[in-house]
Amino acid sequence: MTSGTIKRLFIANRGEIALRIARTARRMGIETVLGASEADAASLPAKFVDHVAIVGPGPSSQGYLSVERVVAAAVGAGCDAVHPGYGFLSENATFARAVLAAGMRFVGPDIATLEGMGDKLAARALAVEAGLPVLPGGEAATRADVHTRAAQTGYPLLLKAVSGGGGKGMRRVDRAEDLDTALDMAQAEAQAAFGNAAVYVERFVARGRHVEVQLLGDGTSAIHLGTRDCSIQRRFQKLVEEAPAPAMPEAARAGIEDAAVRLARHLGYRGAGTAEFLVDADDFSFFFLELNARIQVEHPVTEAITGVDLVEQQLLVASGKSLGLTQAMIRPVGHAIEVRINAEDPDADFRPSPGTVARAAWPAGEGVRVDSHIGNGGEVPPFYDSLMGKLIVHGATREQAVERLTRALGTLQIDGLPTTTPLHRRIVKDPRFIAGGVDTGFLAGLAQ
């Protein structure tokens, strides 16, 4: 791999994360090129970067998801590195290989890591090798195997797509008699979403919390930047994230962090990544779920408490430098919470609500950060996911962070299309949320 400073960075993404990456790149003196679809040609990230290269028309399959077009656009724009952001091609080994083959650097881990982590079963096996606990379950190639596994793990259980992500191809099964129907649906969904119908079986933890650890590695050494709790989810999609994981004994937190670092070292991990765990809300025993080999949507809560710019670290490692940070240098301060503001109508079963934003009055003030590409007159095109922006608050204590979040949500006003803001206002005043440490069943018990 070539090393040396990155001079011209191709951002293969859109929306708030494209803007986020461009800001840090510019601060580091790197020229920025945005690979935008025609639908995003007038977006805020397109205005912000030095150059825009069109990767294709609106639909993702013809632009942002086309390995050939994205690589050609990056080469054509004379870039020496590609940052894939999250989603789209960010964890696609074929894409990373094509970027390297074209003589550019890929801002992400090694191809072997992408391949190992893209297959959930392979990732599980690597974690076991590194000595991490995993949930009872495993591979089940045939219908008979699924039944045998299910009999071993017991009910309730989860069927998960081997090449899964975003909750697709995932089914909870409570009774043996429902297994066949659920298997058919999970396989059909997995085939449609990932082109691979294979599923595996995993025990379902009823009172589980979703806790993840931010990792940084340079291929030789690896450190962690503490935990994030992302238990508040809807249909396996995160809505609220906080750092560090609240209401958890220090020893439990340290155990999860150590396990994550052990895995990163075992893999010789390079760049920023996140190890996800399921934590039993009652006894804090934990199980490895997966490793996301990219920047995460919720990374700003970690940045808020550690003061580390994670995109800067990604770019430094990608330019061949060793980690300048040591574990002792990471001293988290206070507590941070992020809520995702999506263009979805909470009164119509969260139906997507693309369109034009007449006015976007985002909160401001001490301890408030807004990562968004949507201003007054901003467009939410119908082709992509519905994230409009992230509201992040930071306080000296969790109590102060919750207070700041309540106030910020009170002032947030988006006109022109429905958003998830009213849902977040309900969440933030729920006594269970105020107390902290809720499990993934939280939303079902939320007052209307």
Added chain:
Amino acid sequence: MNDDLPLSHEDVAEIAAILEKSGYRELDLATRRFRLRVAKGDDAGGGLTQEWQWAGAAGEVASGAAAAEADPDAICSPLPGTFYHSPQPGAPPFIKPGDTVGPETVIGIVETMKLMNPVHAGRSGTVSDFVVADGTLVAKGDALVRVK
């Protein structure tokens, strides 16, 4: 380089802090490229807001609603996206001219943000024709089908 472009979130937090301690209610900053308004809330407990307006951002967008009003027979799209006549490629369409529909009848689907959203007729009548072809990108309020 567009050097006057976005202030960082730290910059905005600093502006907000200055404003909060001052006697002023708002700060309105305009450059060639953008306008930023940081303002105090109306009530005592109200927090501050930041509003960005970018040069070249869409203004008021012409809505298809006006055209829909002109055609009382039209069933309009409840959201923007791609309008499909059938549940999947190659399958027969949900409805065809001459069919009788009720309020709950599905007349087509609009694909938005990777989700398929059924469109209901919303009233009873007989289908006269499709206004837009299968696979057309439609705006919210665009006429899809005429029902008499």
